[in-house]
Structure formats: structure tokens, C-alpha cells
Amino acid sequence: MPVNLDNTAPLSWKNATGDDDTMLQHLQPNILKGHVRDRLHILILQFADASAGRAFLSGLVPLMKSAKTALEEADAFNQHDTKGTPYVGVGLSKLGYQALGLDDVEFHDEVFKKGMKHPDSVAHLGDPKKEQWQQEYQKDIHAVVLVGDHDPDPADARLAEVKALLTDSITVIAEETGQTQRDDAGRAIEQFGYVDGRSLPLFLAEDLEAERDTMDGTDVWDPFLPLGRVLVADPGTADSGTDFGSYFVLRKLEQNVRAFKAAEEELANALNLTNDDRARAGAMFVGRFRDGTPLTLQPKAIGHTPVMNNFTYGEDAAAHKCPFQAHVRKTNPRGSGKFQDPEVEKLHLMARRGQTYGERTPGVDPESGVGLLFMAFNSQIDQQFEFVQQLWANNTGFPAHDSPPDPGRDPVIGQGSRPPQAWPLVWGEDGTQEVPAPAQAVTMKGGEYFFMPSLPFLSSL
Numbered sequence: 258m259p260v261n262l263d264n265t266a267p268l269s270w271k272n273a274t275g276d277d278d279t280m281l282q283h284l285q286p287n288i289l290k291g292h293v294r295d296r297l298h299i300l301i302l303q304f305a306d307a308s309a310g311r312a313f314l315s316g317l318v319p320l321m322k323s324a325k326t327a328l329e330e331a332d333a334f335n336q337h338d339t340k341g342t343p344y345v346g347v348g349l350s351k352l353g354y355q356a357l358g359l360d361d362v363e364f365h366d367e368v369f370k371k372g373m374k375h376p377d378s379v380a381h382l383g384d385p386k387k388e389q390w391q392q393e394y395q396k397d398i399h400a401v402v403l404v405g406d407h408d409p410d411p412a413d414a415r416l417a418e419v420k421a422l423l424t425d426s427i428t429v430i431a432e433e434t435g436q437t438q439r440d441d442a443g444r445a446i447e448q449f450g451y452v453d454g455r456s457l458p459l460f461l462a463e464d465l466e467a468e469r470d471t472m473d474g475t476d477v478w479d480p481f482l483p484l485g486r487v488l489v490a491d492p493g494t495a496d497s498g499t500d501f502g503s504y505f506v507l508r509k510l511e512q513n514v515r516a517f518k519a520a521e522e523e524l525a526n527a528l529n530l531t532n533d534d535r536a537r538a539g540a541m542f543v544g545r546f547r548d549g550t551p552l553t554l555q556p557k558a559i560g561h562t563p564v565m566n567n568f569t570y571g572e573d574a575a576a577h578k579c580p581f582q583a584h585v586r587k588t589n590p591r592g593s594g595k596f597q598d599p600e601v602e603k604l605h606l607m608a609r610r611g612q613t614y615g616e617r618t619p620g621v622d623p624e625s626g627v628g629l630l631f632m633a634f635n636s637q638i639d640q641q642f643e644f645v646q647q648l649w650a651n652n653t654g655f656p657a658h659d660s661p662p663d664p665g666r667d668p669v670i671g672q673g674s675r676p677p678q679a680w681p682l683v684w685g686e687d688g689t690q691e692v693p694a695p696a697q698a699v700t701m702k703g704g705e706y707f708f709m710p711s712l713p714f715l716s717s718l
């Protein structure tokens with residue numbers, strides 16, 4: 258049976274047979290399910306010589322593993338605490354395919370083909386002009402290599418093995434190191450201090466079962482997405498039927514933590530929030546409290562374990578609890594966007610795999626040097642990542658609703674000039690106050706669109 262990308266029943270990797278099983282053995286890890294990567298190295302590469310570039314990439318394959326092996330390792334870890342092996346992932350930009358002499362590999366994603374620096378993408382996304390990006394990222398980017406593990410030592414050792422394969426004609430344009438930040442309860446957080454990586458689309462039956470049975474359930478919000486929202490037939494291996502890859506978005510997003518915290522204080526002051534209720538200011542920016550408690554469900558952080566995700570905004574249609582503009586409501590309206598059929602709206606979601614970067618000094622809120630290495634897998638970049646950034650986060654009129662003013666931009670990631678925004682004064686009650694929008698505290702420093710091809714494609718180079 259051919260792999261069914263539109264199947265409305267999730268794939269069980271444990272019971273996969275035939276083409277489904279081969280697909281999992283040929284696919285890179287981290288696409289269908291996030292690979293554990295508390296330490297993550299990222300190498301951004303440029304090739305000056307096609308055959309040396311190809312030799313490097315095929316030489317990487319023995320250091321890599323398949324999605325199937327990664328799933329088996331994760332299962333063994335859950336059941337017996339057996340540690341897995343490091344993850345090595347490889348992506349190529351369109352320029353990268355050209356630099357390897359592979360112009361004839363035919364991609365259908367127009368946004369990928371143009372690259373993130375193309376003026377169309379810069380304009381759609383509201384990004385800074387290329388000349389303002391971090392210098393390294395202004396160069397032509399051909400490939401990305403990710404090396405991750407739960408622990409630093411295996412990740413560092415595997416990185417050394419990858420680097421040993423580099424030759425003179427391959428330039429490391431930029432190198433990033435991501436390290437998971439955790440709060441006092443051990444939850445993974447982003448640099449502003451909020452739990453991140455909780456709400457993700459799930460593609461596999463085992464992950465959906467675990468979400469239903471061991472997390473807070475899936476009866477209100479079902480995180481299932483069909484494989485076709487993340488997988489694309491690998492155009493480099495001519496219709497094999499079992500070789501798949503995914504479009505990979507990488508963006509270095511610098512976070513001005515001091516500015517964000519000042520904005521939280523300013524909003525709390527402007528709305529006269531007192532005591533515990535002051536934490537609602539930041540929660541209104543994000544849509545969740547720092548500990549992940551969804552603002553639409555609770556007026557205060559309740560430290561619920563597991564962090565809740567089984568919710569929609571159905572009970573909060575007027576946004577008296579969670580404002581329309583809150584980051585998580587903008588980037589996933591969960592069917593309340595008044596925009597499209599909820600099932601169609603859901604198809605814009607993407608598999609986020611971000612990682613924080615930068616050293617933090619305890620007690621210091623940095624203005625620069627720290628941020629998020631935003632990463633996401635897509636099957637159509639213009640319908641997923643670009644759509645969400647441009648037509649939801651940056652769009653002052655989204656989501657459309659009955660009473661003015663417009664929601665304004667996403668306070669966390671919205672790019673462009675920011676009109677004033679209305680915020681609920683009292684959680685769950687009528688009455689909002691219009692306040693100048695918080696200053697932009699996230700700056701795009703550079704990035705690229707890649708395709709993460711199948712392992713047989715890499716071996717064939």
C-alpha cells in the first residue's frame with residue numbers, strides 16, 4: 258500500500274508495514290516527532306565545490322539514523338530509561354541543490370525555491386532588510402546540519418565527528434549552539450520565561466494515544482494532523498514512493514528580555530493590575546501564564562501538571578479572558594478565527610522544533626545575545642510558516658471580530674508598526690482598555706528555507 262499522506266487516521270509507527278515502514282526507515286528523525294535535543298548544534302554551510310559537497314553529505318549518512326530508529330530509541334528510553342544516540346539532521350537550500358549540481362531536482366514550493374532572503378518573503382513577513390541581518394546570514398546559505406542530544410557530551414562528540422568530514426571547499430558560515438532553558442519545576446521555557454513547545458501537531462497514533470491517556474486529553478482540542486501537512490515526496494529520488502522529506506524553516510530570533518519585561522510592567526500599570534493579577538499582563542501577550550496555564554481557562558497560573566492543551570477559545574468568543582492578539586491565539590485560533598472552516602484553519606499549523614540560544618547570567622535580563630532558534634517543518638511553507646507569520650501574527654485585523662478596535666499585531670512576534678491594542682481589564686468580564694502596543698522585543702537576525710531530504714537521497718550523492 259502506498260504511503261497515504263491524506264489519511265485521516267494517524268499512522269501507528271509500531272504497526273507500520275510495507276511502504277509505511279520503509280518510509281520511516283528512509284525518513285530523517287525530528288520531523289514526525291521532536292527528537293530530544295537539550296543541546297543542539299547548528300552548522301550553516303556553503304559549498305564551493307559540487308563533488309566535495311556531495312561527498313561530505315553522503316559521508317554524513319553513517320552518522321545519522323532514521324525516523325524509525327529514533328522512535329524505537331525514544332520508546333526504549335520511556336520504558337527502560339535506555340539512552341538513545343545523538344541526532345544528526347541535514348537540510349539543503351535551493352541554492353544548495355544548485356551548488357551541488359542538482360538544478361534538475363524539481364521542487365513545487367515556490368517560497369522554498371526563492372529562499373528567505375528573496376524580497377517577496379522579506380516583504381510578506383515584514384522582516385528587516387537582508388543588509389540588517391547578522392552578517393553571516395547575509396551570505397548565500399547552502400546547507401544546515403543539526404546535531405542534538407539530551408546531554409551535552411554526546412552532542413559535542415558527534416559534532417566533532419561531523420566537523421572532521423568538512424573539507425577546504427566547505428565553509429562554515431555560521432555556527433549556533435542551542436541549550437534548553439528550564440524553570441524551577443524543570444519545564445522547558447523560552448527566554449521571556451514562558452513554557453514553550455507544549456502545543457504541537459501530532460502525526461503518529463502512539464503520540465495521540467499518549468496525549469489522550471497521559472496528558473490532559475484530546476476531546477476538546479485534537480492535535481492530529483495528517484502526514485501530508487509535514488511530509489513531501491522527496492523530489493531527489495524520482496518517485497520512489499517510500500522516500501519523503503520536509504521543508505524546514507530556520508530563523509534566528511533575538512529576544513530583548515529587558516524590553517519584554519518592561520512591556521509587561523507597563524501593561525500591568527496601565528490596567529491597574531494588582532498583586533497576583535499583574536502576571537496577567539504577560540499572560541495576555543502570550544496567551545498562557547509563565548507555567549503554561551492557558552489564559553482562556555484560568556485567571557491565574559495554577560501550575561497544572563501536565564501543562565494543559567485540551568482547550569479552544571469556544572467559551573471565550575468575545576476574548577474577555579484571552580485577548581484576540583495573544584501569541585498563541587493569533588498563531589492557532591483553534592477554530593475561533595472566524596476565518597475559515599476550523600478544519601481548514603488547522604491545516605496552517607506546522608511542526609515547531611525551536612530551541613533557545615545564548616548564555617544567561619542569573620538575575621540579569623539581557624537586551625541582546627539571547628533568543629530562539631525558531632525551527633519548523635512544513636509541507637507548504639507559504640501555507641504554514643509564512644501564512645501564520647504574515648496573515649495571522651502580523652495582520653492587525655486578524656482575527657476579525659464584531660467590536661472594534663482591531664486586535665493589532667501579535668505582541669510577541671508581530672513585525673511592523675504597532676497600533677494601540679485593547680486588553681480585558683478584569684478576566685472574564687466585559688470592558689477593555691486601549692493601551693499603546695508593547696514595543697517589538699523579537700528581532701529576526703537571519704535564516705533560510707531548507708528541504709530535509711530522505712536518507713536514500715543523501716546516500717546517493
Ligand code: HEM
Nearest residue numbers: 447451452453454455456510585588589629645646670699
Ligand atoms: C522569539 C520568538 C517566539 C517566542 C518567544 C514564542 C513563544 C511561544 C510560547 C511561550 C508558546 C506557548 C507554548 C506552546 O503552546 O507550545 C508558543 C506557542 C506557539 N508559537 Fe511561538 N514563539 C516565538 C516564535 C514563533 C513563531 C515565529 C511562530 C510562527 C510564525 C510561532 C508559532 C507558535 C505556535 C503555532 C504556537 C502554538 C499555539 C497553539 O497551538 O496554541 N512562534 N510560542
